Amino acid sequence: MKLPTKPRAIPMPLWLQGAFELGQAAVISALIVLIPLGAAWLTGGFAGRDALGTVQLAAQSWLVLHGVPLQLTLPEGGSSLLWAVPLGLTLIPFLLAWRAGRRLARASYTDQLWQALLGALAVYALFGFGAAYLADDGATSASPVAAACLPLIAAGAGMIIGAYREAGSWGRLIGVNLADWIATTSQSSRWAGSYVWSAVRAAFLATVSALGLSALLLAVALAIHWAAIATIYERLDAGIVGSAVITVGQLGFLPNLMVWSLAWSSGAGFALGAGSSISPLATTAGPLPAVPILGAVPSGPLEYGLVALAIPVAAGVLAGWWFFREGENHFDEWLQLKVSARWFTAAVSSVTLGLFVGVLAGVATALLALLSRASLGVGRFVDLGPDPVWTGLWVAAEVAAGVVIGYAAGPLLERESR
Structure with missing residues (x-):
């Protein structure tokens, strides 16, 4: 009996594939923020910051991009809140998650998409938690809970919409056909x-x-x-x-x-x-x-x-x-x-x-x-x-x-x- 020349490919578990897809989106969105700030630092744009300070600024910008509020420590004492959602930049993680949702919908059978979503959102929340830890420079900080949860809004919405566009119906995704329910x-x-x-x-x-x-x-x-x-x-x-x-x-x-x-x-x-x-x-x-x-x-x-x-x-x-x-x-x-x-x-x-x-x-x-x-x-x-x-x-x-x-x-x- 002749053995196969190539080993059979073992399918990746859906939760692991979801973690990989949205983890990739988190890294790409972070690089999109880090590269311009790094270029500005190299050209003398942030004279009061070193390389670590620029990375901390990039982490803070990534959190603001996802709608996470930042706590500012004022020089005269006390603290205040910096909060803004640049809706144009928030489209970056949304579109990356939309692409990930389409890929996961193609890899999932009916009523199995939740496994991929669970793994994907867990990794994205972990990435946000790490960004909150990195963003703390003594004067600016973010709540780890908010940093883990708020980025899931843009990423989760992008994944679900992308998966729906790929599947063409909710019945294909969650196993419930809305048209059949309305017909009754x-x-x-x-x-x-x-x-x-x-x-x-x-x-x-x-x-x-x-x-x-x-x-x-x-x-x-x-x-x-x-x-x-x-x-x-x-x-x-x-x-x-x-x-x-x-x-x-x-x-x-x-x-x-x-x-x-x-x-x-x-x-x-x-x-x-x-x-x-x-x-x-x-x-x-x-x-x-x-x-x-x-x-x-x-x-x-x-x-x-x-x-x-x-x-x-x-x-x-x-x-x-x-x-x-x-x-x-x-x-x-x-x-x-x-x-x-x-x-x-x-x-x-x-x-x-x-x-x-x-x-x-x-x-x-x-x-x-x-x-x-x-x-x-x-x-x-x-x-x-x-x-x-x-x-x-x-x-x-x-x-x-x-x-x-x-x-x-x-x-x-x-x-x-x-």
């Missing part, structure tokens, strides 16, 4: 579920549209104030590498600034330090830190600032029109069965839809506003960003009004012929 419910429940799901998607469309229009508004503001931004760059005189690091950091906070622009356009405004207020009516900011992108902050009263209030309303109009095209307003159909006055049922169903979609969009915007906030932990710069409650309320009211307008104008926009 009554027709009324299916109609109610279709109505709610369409309203959720309309709210998502309104939120994304409002963010997109706010991003356009931010781009216009950056273009108008480009001279002021360039002046701040010249005053910093950070050199080529230092300026590149500053620019990358600002790009990481660009999605945060998009949310701030949405808060500004809604009328709620945002703060750049305690006692400041930046809104469409006027700006009272006081002295700002030497961050180039803050040169785009408007100053004084704005003649056409109130025009920006149309952005959330326009997003609501688009969502209302989309809902009309979807044809899933089963609540309106139910009202017509109960009440014969069409003017009454049309008004009630449209207002109810507007309130429902507006509340959902307001909640989503409030969560984004909460994530976009920051605290430098120094002086008056402990309050940066929009107030989540007021931003959510303003956006909810404006989107609700837009949804009612868009749904009512749906027949006119479609130009349906009899």
